[in-house]
Amino acid sequence: MSLENIVRSVSGRLSLREPQAESLRRLHWAVDQVPALRDAKARSAEELKAMQDALAGQFPTLADFERDFPSLCFALATGVGKTRLMGAFISYLHAAYGYRHFFVLAPNLTIYDKLIGDFSPNSPKYVFKGIAEFASTPPEVITGDNYEQRGSLSLLGGIEVNIFNISKINSEVRGAQLQKRSPKIKRLSEYLGQSYFEYLAGLDDLVLIMDESHRYRASAGIRSLNELRPLLGLELTATPFVEGTGGRTSVGKTIAFKNVVMDYPLARAIEDGFVKEPAVVTQQNFDPSAHSAGALETIKLQDGVRVHEETKVHLLNYYQNSAQQPGSSPVKPFMLVIARDTTHAAQLMATIESNDFFGGRYKGKVIQVDSSRSGAEEEEMIRRLLAVESYDEPTEIVIHVNMLKEGWDVTNLYTIVPLRAANARTLIEQSIGRGLRLPYGRKTGVDVVDRLNIIAHDKFQEVIDEAGRGDSPIRMQALVLTPDTGSGSTLKSISVQPTANAMLGTLTAGSQQVPGANAGGAQYGTAAPTTVFKTDEQRQIAQVAMDVIAEISRERQGGQPFVASTQALTQASIQQQITQRVQERMLPKQGDLLGVLASEGRSPVADIVQKTVAVLVEHTIDIPRILVKPKGPVKSGYKAFKLDLSKMNFQPQDMALVGQGLKTGKQVLYGQSSTVLESQLENYIVRELINYDDVSYDEHAELIYALAGQAVAHFKTYLQTDDELHNILGNYGKTIAENIHLQMALHYYEDISESEIVISQGFTPLKHCAFTAEGDILPLHQAPDEKGKIAQYVYGGFSKCAYPVQKFHSDTERVLACVLERDALRWFRPVAGQFNIYYRSGANQPEYVPDFVAATADHNLIIETKAAKDMEAGDVKAKADAAATWCKNASEYSRAQGGKPWKYLLVPHDAVAHNATVTALAGRYSLSLS
Incomplete structure (x- = not known):
């Protein structure tokens, strides 16, 4: 496996966040491009200077290792995950170069205990979770408490992770200096035949990892450990600076680290x-x-x-x-x-x-x-x-x-x-x-x-x-605008027509022509599809033809769609009707135009209609409009249940609290006071519950008063007076009602005795959408520099997509689009309203918009990608059930018309890869109704 693949494998298996993954890529670059970093013997002042110079070109913030060995600092904001990054560093260095000995320093007892836990395989936050090699042979953890009883593991073939508390080493060093003797770690070990310090110093692959290194950078303990002369030092901190202590002029001033190779401050983490x-x-x-x-x-x-x-x-x-x-x-x-x-x-x-x-x-x-x-x-x-x-x-x-x-x-x-x-x-x-x-x-x-x-x-x-100060640790990064050079902003709005419309130079229903974007060409740049009609006159006729096709798609005959599919539009009788309607709708001036075109031997209406239909059939996927109508009465409501109020423990209040976000400046009110005093305590809650659209007072009065009564009874268990009860219910009635309503949704029922499937349209014209784009339209194969910001980019240059450009919410979606572009006949990302798929979420039925729809030689596919950990989530399963039902109904209709069946695929993110095939994904992840 190449080193780049090892980096990608470690990042994927440990589910690294983008700042962590970028840190790992920077470590890889440093160790790979500067071989001297891997040479334990290359440690003279001249050799260290040469390594610094080699790294400075890639890392402008690195000016000095600040130690007698190469040491790189990775500054990541609190909360981003420095401990997981340690696991990634160790996994990479072991897999790429076979390093087996690591020395991790903690600044205090709290972090020392936490690190020991995080490096233990039975911990829920185990730093190597996902690394297959360490699942069978986990690293041996040696601590500052048991190192005297451990011998070398060289015969066992595993790796050692030594975890020590620098505070304890500091105290040992200071005590040893007072007693004029060696600190404990440097004393002879009967198990090793030498001191543990000598054992570590003799290793040629020792990597020193310093957690929160700003806490002890110049301490006695770290000066002592410098004598270990490790192969490489890796520092992790959220604050890459120390307070000055070298005299009256430096006290209180911050002195920045000179060996920073990755800086991801808190402002970026918040953003x-x-x-x-x-x-x-x-x-x-x-x-x-x-x-x-x-x-x-x-x-x-x-x-x-x-x-x-x-x-x-x-x-x-x-x-x-x-x-x-x-x-x-x-x-x-x-x-x-x-x-x-x-x-x-x-x-x-x-x-x-x-x-x-x-x-x-x-x-x-x-x-x-x-x-x-x-x-x-x-x-x-x-x-x-x-x-x-x-x-x-x-x-x-x-x-x-x-x-x-x-x-x-x-x-x-x-x-x-x-x-x-x-x-x-x-x-x-x-x-x-x-x-x-x-x-x-x-x-x-x-x-x-x-x-x-x-x-x-x-x-x-x-x-x-x-x-709000410019140097605040939580201030957002500044937005710096370059001087106006006349070139204008690169941020633009793109009104995206389906590829068929862009090729024909027509508009979808409800959309507007983008000024200066004739036939959809200019706005898509190099991603623009080839236009079919060259003149405005031809495009005008094609526009009317598309309007007629949209209208005819909605017509029904004998209880069935008049046009069963786009393929039916190619029938001579249907095209003749379309041509006739187009001619009837042309204005007198346009009617004269038709005569001119015919007299000059240029395309008459029938030819334009034929070409328009051919483009539409080639560049769309037939999505039938399916309605499920109850035949009999529908019974619905909420079953009686016992509220879970165990976590409600509101306290009486005197004045409202106000909070202000330090990033956004947005103000928040806590516990806004009630202005209406209710005679019955339950009414505080009932009046909020009946504000929900799905809670009818007439139909649910008995239930909601019973639930409100349970809540009141709960608060009476710890509140002493009626004034306190009115205070709590008046101030928090809306919050209490929200919690009750959510619990009600879990007990909602709907009983439909019989339903009827109605196909109102054999196909639905594709809808237009609008994107904002920054910079140029990117080719599909180009991964973004920061995957977490992929939603900012627009991709184009497709050959099989039903739209000229597309946006993605994740890089997983971009990779899946690459697979579809290679394997599918046609694909696209649907927009709201394209499918009539609704799923049950409590008492509500929101619309479900899938990630992709695609056509292959044998099937039409609806495809959803989800994080592997979310595959069993309630909403995900509800959407899947609704989509599988839709596919079942659509398949029955399609087969009756001689078309292809539909399948719904629910694909975990880790199954999406460039070497995956649509056939394999469909075979493994298609869902059917149970």
Whole structure:
């Protein structure tokens, strides 16, 4: 396997995100193009300088290794996945060059423990998951706690991953210096016959991986480890700089790393949707100066809980509405409270667990994480901290002082309450980093699921101002426009006609001619199809002919479509009718034109109609219009059920909270107050439920009052007074109703005793669409530089597509289009309204727009590609069932007309490859009704 294929294989098997994959490609380029990096003996100052010069051409930000060995820094924003990247680096270097010895450094105990877990095969976040070789022979993990009992693994043929805590090494080095003796790692090991340090230093393929390297770049421990002289150093950090300490002029200044080869800052991560959107929250019209320090602290804690409880319900709603999959669990958010010191943390713990704080409802749901714990208490603290992502684990509030810095890898932190004095910049940098990771890997498009809330009543405006500074760590990248050279913008709008219309120079129904794009040529550039008619007169007749064909496709005779298919348009009798209608519709002036054309021997109407039909038949796929009509009465409604209210724990509120996104500036209101006081508590919920189109009060009154009653009964279990009940139901009635409505959808039923299949059209004319395009139209074989941005590009130059240009949502779709362009007779990506396929989603029936439709010699195909992990998702299966039903009905009609049957293919993304064939995909992934 070539080295490039190894890179692609590792990226694919580990499902690397684009920034991770780009980092791996850069490591590959460096090691492949600079052979000296692979030579353990090439380490003189002159040789290091030569390597730096060789790399500088490719990596302009690399000026110095800053060590006595080659060291490359990969700066990736928090939340993008540096630990997974370590696994990719190790997998690649082992597969490509046979390296077997790796030394991973952690900056502290928290990350050290996490790394050991992530490198263990039984971990859910195992960094080598998907690497086949390591499935049978996993790497041997040697730690700072057991290395003295381990010997060399050279006889076993596996690879070693040494994981050490630099803080412990630092303390050992400092202690050894005071006692004038060697640090522990340099002492003789009876198992090895030498010190472990000597053993490592003697390896000619040792790769040193430094996690969060900015934390210990100049520490005593790292200076000691420099003597290992590893073959290669790889640094990973989110902040590729250190604070200056070399004198009065440098203190407080940042000194950038000189060996950065990959820089993917937080601004890019937010823009690309890899991390949450941070938002700072305060009360409306809040004046912090009007409150004492203690009162302000209490207000921030209480408001943090309010935001936390509302977030909890919204996350549950999102899970029930769109993210639910077999075997998955909803996300349990938690709140992080940042304390001043351990004494303050203990006081906060006592306050939150007291009966005076929301009636003691958080007793047993809080953990204090700081250095004050030891022994069994520390073990229990770490156990609960590591389990905080589990939906069944009770912790909802974590109090910490200064232990949870880099490496605390959780996805369910949604609310942060900073109670430690800090300026706005420090507050941003130290707070948001812990909560940026997204539970679903990428942004969902639902604000509350994608948002991190920072409760900062006393720093609200300062944080807003700081986030707007040019050097803010969360500021979006700047948009820089080049001076106007008269060439104009490269961004353009393309009105896309079907290929048949573009060739004929006609318009589809409802579309408009693009100025200056006669016959669809200019707008498509080199992707423009060859035009059939050369004159405006001929194109005018072809336009009328296409209008007549669209009209005739909708006509019925004897309960069946008058024209069964586009192929029927080639019949002489049908073409004669089309010609007659065209002639009748021509205006007098155009009628004179027909006489002129005939007298000059140029194409009369019949010839133009014949050519128009031939182009249409050649460049389309017949999609029948299928309607399923109930014959008898349809019974529908909701079955009675017991609500799941276990995660609803709203707290009474006094004032509305307002939050502002630090990226977008968008403001969000939390828990807007009700203005109508209801006499019956259930009415707060019922009045919101009947706002849903599918909930009729007359038909469902008994059920919705019963469900509202269950909700009221639940809140009465922990709220003490009627005022509190009115407060909760008035402020959160809409959110509660939304959750109830989602649960109702799971119990919706519809009983159709008998249905009738009606084919209203034998074929439907293809619809036009519109794209925005940046730059030139790309050829189909050209992969985008950044696959995550493929939706920005337009592709063209097809020979078998029913449209001149197409857009894709993913590179998987582009690759599948390559396969169809090679194997299919015709293909295209349908737009909304092209198929009449609707699927059941609770009480709703949204339209389903498949990814592709294609025609082969034997079948017509509807093709959908999905991420392999989503194949069993509820909506995916509902769409598949609806499409398979459509294909069954379409096949019966098509066979009756002597046409081809239809198949529905549901293809996982990892089965789509350039060497795949349509026949093989159809044989393996076609679905039929069970």
